[in-house]
Amino acid sequence: MIRLSSNFFTRDVLIVAPELLGKIIVINDNRGIREYLITETEAYRGTEDLACHACKGRTPRTEAMYDSGGKIYVYLIYGMYWMLNFVTGEKDHPQAALIRSIEGFNGPGKLTRQLQIDKSFYGENLCTSDRIWVAEKGNHVDYITTKRIGIDYAGEKWNNQPWRFVLKSIL
DNA sequence: AGCAAGATCGGT
């Protein structure tokens, strides 16, 4: 398996988010080295996207999304769940792919509990970190797209973008 | 300083 480098992540999130399907998140921590297959992602794209946190402007919380692709953007939601995002695109073009599911763990809050992801991963570089990275096996995947989950507040236009990507099968 | 909201989840 080969670790994905920054040239994978610095492309547009609408390219990167679906391409993350079938890739492997590798975690190296006190429980050893573990591998998890990515099965579901969502794209959050720029200040125009009213579902993207960056639409509210640049704040300390969203700062990581303004970095160049390949960093980690994590935040706590509902006081309980860490959301794991991979920053994509060029510097100062805030975008991120939310990792919604990994094989065996459906749901963005459940997978971070399994991976032991928390605030300490904020800004971490997936291309150089020794505790988390993304690898590929070189297989092709089949997937479907749907609208994104849990963003009704963003209004009809953004709620209806087909920016959720779900792995159907590995070819 | 106070407050409202939230890219969720599990139990009624």
Added chain:
DNA sequence: CCGATCTTGCTG
């Protein structure tokens, strides 16, 4: 359907 639980960002 509803509550848990707490950080963030906005208002005053």
